[in-house]
Amino acid sequence: GADISARNIDALSASFPLCMQNLHRSLRRDAHLKHYGRLQYTLFLKGIGLNLEECLVFWRSSFSKFTDDVFNKEYRYNVRHAYGDVGGDSNRRGNGCSPFSCQKILTEHPPGPGEAHGCPYRHFSIDNLTNLLQQVGVKDQEVLRGVKEDKEKQKFHLACNRVFEYAHKQEIKKVRDEGTWGAAQLETIVHPNEYFKRSYLLKN
Ligand code: SF4
Known part of the structure:
Protein backbone atom coordinates (compact mmCIF):
# COMPACT_ATOMS: atom_id res chain seq x y z
CA GLY A 1 0.00 0.00 0.00
CA ALA A 2 0.93 3.66 -0.26
CA ASP A 3 3.10 5.22 2.42
CA ILE A 4 1.28 8.53 2.74
CA SER A 5 3.35 10.01 5.58
CA ALA A 6 5.12 13.25 6.41
CA ARG A 7 8.55 11.88 5.57
CA ASN A 8 7.36 10.66 2.17
CA ILE A 9 5.85 13.91 0.83
CA ASP A 10 9.06 14.90 -0.99
CA ALA A 11 8.95 11.63 -2.94
CA LEU A 12 5.19 11.74 -3.52
CA LEU A 33 4.06 29.48 3.10
CA LYS A 34 1.53 32.24 3.55
CA HIS A 35 -1.97 31.58 4.84
CA TYR A 36 -3.84 30.75 1.66
CA GLY A 37 -1.01 28.58 0.35
CA ARG A 38 -1.01 26.63 3.60
CA LEU A 39 -4.76 26.15 3.29
CA GLN A 40 -4.68 25.03 -0.35
CA TYR A 41 -1.79 22.65 0.34
CA THR A 42 -3.10 21.28 3.67
CA LEU A 43 -6.46 20.39 2.13
CA PHE A 44 -4.75 18.74 -0.84
CA LEU A 45 -2.55 16.69 1.51
CA LYS A 46 -5.62 15.69 3.47
CA GLY A 47 -7.18 14.63 0.15
CA ILE A 48 -4.27 12.35 -0.75
CA GLY A 49 -4.75 10.55 2.56
CA LEU A 50 -2.27 12.23 4.89
CA ASN A 51 -3.81 12.00 8.36
CA LEU A 52 -3.98 14.93 10.79
CA GLU A 53 -1.13 13.72 12.97
CA GLU A 54 1.20 13.26 10.00
CA CYS A 55 0.09 16.59 8.52
CA LEU A 56 1.07 18.36 11.75
CA VAL A 57 4.44 16.56 11.67
CA PHE A 58 4.84 17.65 8.05
CA TRP A 59 4.16 21.34 8.73
CA ARG A 60 6.15 21.39 11.95
CA SER A 61 9.26 19.96 10.29
CA SER A 62 8.80 22.11 7.16
CA PHE A 63 8.58 25.34 9.18
CA SER A 64 12.06 24.64 10.45
CA LYS A 65 12.92 28.24 11.38
CA PHE A 66 10.18 28.48 14.02
CA THR A 67 10.25 27.35 17.63
CA ASP A 68 7.69 24.82 18.82
CA ASP A 69 6.06 27.60 20.75
CA VAL A 70 5.52 29.81 17.69
CA PHE A 71 4.38 26.84 15.61
CA ASN A 72 1.86 25.79 18.23
CA LYS A 73 0.51 29.31 18.67
CA GLU A 74 0.40 30.44 15.05
CA TYR A 75 -0.05 27.41 12.85
CA ARG A 76 -1.27 24.29 14.61
CA TYR A 77 -4.87 25.47 14.97
CA ASN A 78 -5.39 26.12 11.27
CA VAL A 79 -4.17 22.66 10.29
CA ARG A 80 -6.48 21.07 12.84
CA HIS A 81 -9.30 23.30 11.60
CA ALA A 82 -8.78 22.17 7.99
CA TYR A 83 -9.18 18.58 9.20
CA GLY A 84 -12.34 19.45 11.13
CA ASP A 85 -10.63 18.70 14.44
CA VAL A 86 -11.53 22.12 15.88
CA GLY A 87 -13.79 25.07 15.07
CA GLY A 88 -16.54 25.44 12.50
CA ASP A 89 -20.09 24.38 13.22
CA SER A 90 -20.60 21.01 14.81
CA ASN A 91 -22.14 19.54 11.63
CA ARG A 92 -18.98 20.02 9.69
CA ARG A 93 -16.64 19.01 12.45
CA GLY A 94 -15.15 15.62 11.75
CA ASN A 95 -14.70 16.33 8.04
CA GLY A 96 -13.40 19.87 7.94
CA CYS A 97 -13.17 21.69 4.62
CA SER A 98 -13.05 19.91 1.27
CA PRO A 99 -9.89 19.99 -0.84
CA PHE A 100 -10.12 22.75 -3.45
CA SER A 101 -11.13 21.89 -7.01
CA CYS A 102 -9.38 23.40 -10.03
CA GLN A 103 -12.45 25.58 -10.56
CA LYS A 104 -12.08 27.06 -7.09
CA ILE A 105 -8.29 27.48 -7.38
CA LEU A 106 -8.64 29.09 -10.80
CA THR A 107 -11.34 31.57 -9.84
CA GLU A 108 -11.04 32.45 -6.14
CA HIS A 109 -8.35 34.32 -4.18
CA PRO A 110 -5.78 35.05 -6.90
CA PRO A 111 -2.28 35.06 -5.35
CA GLY A 112 -0.65 38.39 -4.53
CA PRO A 113 3.09 39.16 -4.30
CA GLY A 114 4.98 36.56 -2.27
CA GLU A 115 2.08 34.10 -2.33
CA ALA A 116 2.47 30.65 -3.92
CA HIS A 117 -1.12 29.40 -4.07
CA GLY A 118 -3.36 29.44 -7.13
CA CYS A 119 -2.83 27.70 -10.48
CA PRO A 120 0.50 28.37 -12.24
CA TYR A 121 -1.16 27.84 -15.63
CA ARG A 122 -3.39 30.79 -14.86
CA HIS A 123 -1.50 32.96 -12.38
CA PHE A 124 2.08 32.76 -13.68
CA SER A 125 3.46 34.77 -16.58
CA ILE A 126 4.28 32.56 -19.57
CA ASP A 127 8.01 32.92 -18.85
CA ASN A 128 7.68 31.91 -15.22
CA LEU A 129 5.36 29.06 -16.16
CA THR A 130 7.80 27.75 -18.77
CA ASN A 131 10.64 27.98 -16.24
CA LEU A 132 8.70 26.08 -13.62
CA LEU A 133 7.69 23.37 -16.09
CA GLN A 134 11.32 22.96 -17.15
CA GLN A 135 12.39 22.71 -13.52
CA VAL A 136 9.95 19.87 -12.92
CA GLY A 137 11.21 18.06 -16.00
CA VAL A 138 8.85 19.17 -18.80
CA LYS A 139 11.35 20.16 -21.49
CA ASP A 140 9.63 18.99 -24.67
CA GLN A 141 9.28 22.06 -26.93
CA GLU A 142 6.04 20.84 -28.46
CA VAL A 143 4.44 20.41 -25.04
CA LEU A 144 5.67 23.82 -23.90
CA ARG A 145 4.30 25.40 -27.07
CA GLY A 146 0.96 23.65 -26.52
CA VAL A 147 0.81 24.92 -22.94
CA LYS A 148 1.48 28.45 -24.15
CA ALA A 167 4.46 13.06 -17.99
CA HIS A 168 2.60 9.72 -18.08
CA LYS A 169 2.85 8.98 -21.79
CA GLN A 170 4.22 5.45 -21.44
CA GLU A 171 1.95 4.46 -18.56
CA ILE A 172 -1.16 5.73 -20.37
CA LYS A 173 -0.20 3.85 -23.52
CA LYS A 174 0.22 0.68 -21.47
CA VAL A 175 -3.18 0.83 -19.72
CA ARG A 176 -4.84 1.72 -23.03
CA ASP A 177 -3.16 -1.16 -24.87
CA GLU A 178 -3.96 -3.61 -22.10
CA GLY A 179 -7.51 -2.30 -21.83
CA THR A 180 -7.19 -1.97 -18.05
CA TRP A 181 -8.28 1.68 -18.13
CA GLY A 182 -11.30 2.81 -20.10
CA ALA A 183 -12.30 6.26 -21.31
CA ALA A 184 -13.90 7.15 -17.96
CA GLN A 185 -10.62 6.70 -16.11
CA LEU A 186 -8.85 8.92 -18.63
CA GLU A 187 -11.37 11.79 -18.68
CA THR A 188 -10.11 15.35 -18.34
CA ILE A 189 -8.79 16.01 -14.84
CA VAL A 190 -10.59 18.84 -13.02
CA HIS A 191 -9.35 18.33 -9.47
CA PRO A 192 -5.79 18.35 -8.09
CA ASN A 193 -6.52 15.27 -5.99
CA GLU A 194 -7.69 13.38 -9.08
CA TYR A 195 -4.42 14.33 -10.76
CA PHE A 196 -2.47 12.81 -7.88
CA LYS A 197 -4.64 9.70 -7.64
CA ARG A 198 -4.33 8.98 -11.32
CA SER A 199 -0.61 9.67 -11.44
CA TYR A 200 -0.03 7.50 -8.41
CA LEU A 201 -2.08 4.61 -9.81
CA LEU A 202 -0.30 4.79 -13.16
CA LYS A 203 3.18 4.88 -11.65
CA ASN A 204 2.76 2.24 -8.95
FE1 SF4 B 1 -4.21 24.21 -12.14
FE2 SF4 B 1 -3.76 21.65 -12.67
FE3 SF4 B 1 -3.71 22.53 -10.16
FE4 SF4 B 1 -6.00 22.30 -11.46
S1 SF4 B 1 -4.62 20.62 -10.89
S2 SF4 B 1 -5.37 24.05 -10.22
S3 SF4 B 1 -5.41 22.94 -13.56
S4 SF4 B 1 -2.29 23.10 -11.82
Missing part, protein backbone atom coordinates in the same frame (compact mmCIF):
# COMPACT_ATOMS: atom_id res chain seq x y z
CA SER A 13 5.39 15.31 -4.82
CA ALA A 14 6.61 13.95 -8.16
CA SER A 15 2.98 12.90 -8.70
CA PHE A 16 1.51 16.27 -7.68
CA PRO A 17 -0.05 18.65 -10.20
CA LEU A 18 1.89 21.84 -10.91
CA CYS A 19 -0.11 23.97 -8.43
CA MET A 20 0.90 21.67 -5.57
CA GLN A 21 4.45 21.15 -6.82
CA ASN A 22 4.80 24.91 -6.80
CA LEU A 23 3.56 25.12 -3.21
CA HIS A 24 5.89 22.29 -2.20
CA ARG A 25 8.90 23.88 -3.86
CA SER A 26 8.12 27.28 -2.31
CA LEU A 27 7.78 25.66 1.09
CA ARG A 28 11.12 23.88 0.74
CA ARG A 29 12.81 27.06 -0.52
CA ASP A 30 11.44 29.44 2.14
CA ALA A 31 10.59 27.04 4.99
CA HIS A 32 7.31 28.95 5.01
CA GLU A 149 -1.38 28.21 -26.65
CA ASP A 150 -3.73 26.75 -24.03
CA LYS A 151 -2.86 29.58 -21.67
CA GLU A 152 -3.43 32.22 -24.34
CA LYS A 153 -6.88 30.73 -24.94
CA GLN A 154 -7.43 30.61 -21.15
CA LYS A 155 -7.83 26.80 -21.31
CA PHE A 156 -5.83 26.32 -18.14
CA HIS A 157 -7.06 22.85 -17.25
CA LEU A 158 -6.27 21.70 -20.78
CA ALA A 159 -2.67 22.82 -20.27
CA CYS A 160 -2.59 20.85 -17.03
CA ASN A 161 -4.00 17.74 -18.72
CA ARG A 162 -1.53 18.16 -21.58
CA VAL A 163 1.34 18.06 -19.09
CA PHE A 164 -0.23 15.09 -17.29
CA GLU A 165 -0.45 13.15 -20.55
CA TYR A 166 3.11 14.02 -21.44
